[in-house]
Amino acid sequence: MNPAVGVVALVVVSVATAVIGFYGLRISRTTGDFYVASRTVRPWWNASAIGGEYLSAASFLGVAGLVLLSGTDALWFPVGYTAGYLMLLLFVAAPLRRSGAYTIPDFTEARLDSRAVRRVTSLVVVVVGWLYIVPQLHGAALTIRITTGLPAWVGSVAVVIVVCLTVVAGGMRSITFVQAFQYWLKLTALAVPVLFIVFTLAGNGTAAVAPATVNPTAMAPASAYQNISLLVALLFGTLGLPHVLVRFYTNPDGSSARRTTLIVLGLLSVFYLFPTAYGLAGRMFAPELARSGRADAVVLLLPGQLISGTAGDLLSALVVAGAFAAFLSTTSGLVVSLAGVISQDVLGGGVRGFRLAAVISALVPLGFAVMTDSLALAGSVGLVFAFTASTVCPVLLLGIWWRGLTDTGAIAGMVTGGVLCGGAMVCGTVLGATGTPFWLAQPAAWTVPAAFAVMVFVSRGTKDRIPKTMTRVMTRLHTPERPLVTER
Structure with a gap:
């Protein structure tokens, strides 16, 4: 790929993102605009924005890379990512919107009438957000290094600068426009090259490179335990992602x-067809990427390998633009959700506190990303889902659907899940991919049930701590009444 192609694509998508973000500044004035877009985002806009922020580096690059490496075993990732929204539709979307909260800590404090629960939830949300931002910055670093030859850190720094500018400019209302645009850019960036490849092969039966005679088998087939654990992580982890949940607070009711979630299911189902197609095409035409450890780059490199000349360069530029849109949209959504938590709990709230918190939320993971090497993108994000499923998800589901939850039980469950899953992640990092036992490499199958069990067991032992406001709060969660917390 011509390095100039990658540079131009990066500049174009960054400028477009900044322009749309600054447009949001014109209509972002109140605290409600910055935190939840004044709860006026309609389903189609919100669904496009959710698709924009949810389809991260793991979806745009990592899924295709895993399909290249392990074939059909990798299909559990797009299935799990999409099916998680069905669980959101059934169990979380409408009650969470009726809570009227700005953030997940707002919800847990109001539901359990406890400042201690709020503090623990805030800490967990911040950890989840930072863990999720790091793979996005790794993806940006990989893209810059592969497509332009520039130092890898340039990609991470570019993403942080653009995200900080757009979030600080207009908060949630600004980011809604940006992320909706970026979903359709990502879909186009994947779909158009795939269609060109299909038409090229159908037209003359040949590509710029010949098909491989042997498909790569760089990874051993996954066991039943690994597949089940992965699905548990993806299904339950989706329910606890702070940058996804905060978008439901922006719906009018x-x-x-619920309508937003249904539309998201359709958008995700269409999108994941294309990373899968890239992975399968990579197994046919570019198996050397698996053997050389560059599987995550198959989406970036395949169009230029299969289609030569100017057309290949233009398609490569489009893919690079889509990749950066993925990093920018997910990172911006995470920064918005973290800024809401940090500004309210540490900086006293308000627009000024939100802006300062946004900068802090982006700079901390940037430091970690620069100091660490990129892992397999889909795999590293899968571990973040496992951590979220073991911490935020239990308190959210039980808080919405079980009247017996107490603040002590919620804290005990979140701490248990966080320590167990976090410990497994640390052990996996220390031992490496080859030395980590399978039950530590995929811990969700036992950490998620442990978190739920501890939360229920401790709550039943502390029934005297069920808040007096429980009946009123549960009624508001399950009937369309006035918000649980007042607008600020």
């Missing part, structure tokens, strides 16, 4: 939240 619970009915809109």
Whole structure:
């Protein structure tokens, strides 16, 4: 690929993102605009924005890389990512919108009438957000290094600068426009090259490179335990992702939240067809990427390998633009959700506190990303889902659907899940991919049930701590009444 192609694509998508973000500044004035877009985002806009922020580096690059490496075993990732939204539709979307909260800590404090629960939830949300941002910055670093030859850190720094500018400019209302645009850019960036490849092969039966005679088998087939654990992580982890949940607070009402989720299911189902196609094409035409450890780059490199000349360069530029849109949209959504938590709990709230918190939320993971090497993108994000499923998800589901949850039980469950899953992640990092036992490499199958069990067991032993406001709060969660917390 011509290095100039990657540079031009990076500049174009960054400028487009900044322009759309600054447009949001014109209509972002109140605290409600910055935190939840004044709860006025309609289902189609919100669904496009959710698709924009949810389809991260793991979806755009990592899924294709895993399909290249392990074939059909990798299909559990797009299935799990999409099916998680079905669980959101059934169990979380409407009640969470009716809570009227700005953030997940807002919800847990109001539901359990406890400042201690709020502090623990805030800490967990911040950890989840930072863990999730790091793979996005690794993906940006990989893209810059592969496509332009520039130092890898340039990609991470570019993403952080653009995200900080757009989030600080207009908060949630600004980011909604940006992320909706970026979903359709990502879909186009994947779909158009795939269609060109299909038409090229159908037209003359040949590509710029010949098909491989042997497909790569760089990874051993996954066991039943690994597949089940992965699905548990993806299904339950989706329910606890802070940057996804905060978008439901922007819907006008619970009915809109449900319609938004239905539309998201359709958008995700269409999108994941294309990374899968890239992975399968990579197994046919570029198996050397698996053997050389560059599987995550198959989406970036395949169009230029299969289609020569100017057309190949233009398609490569489009893919690079889509990749950066993925990094920018997911990172911006995470920064917005973290800024809401940090500004309210540490900086006293308000627009000024939100802006300062946004900068802090982006700079901390940038430091970690620069100091660490990129892992397999889909795999590293899968571990973040496992951590979220073991911490935020239990308190959210039980808080919405079980009247017996107490603040002590919620804290005990979140701490248990966080320590167990976090410990497994640390052990996996220390031992390496080849030395990590399978039950530590995929811990969700036992950490998620442990978190739920501890939360229920401790709550039943502390029934005297069920808040007096429980009946009123549960009624508001499950009936379309006035918000649980007042607008600020």
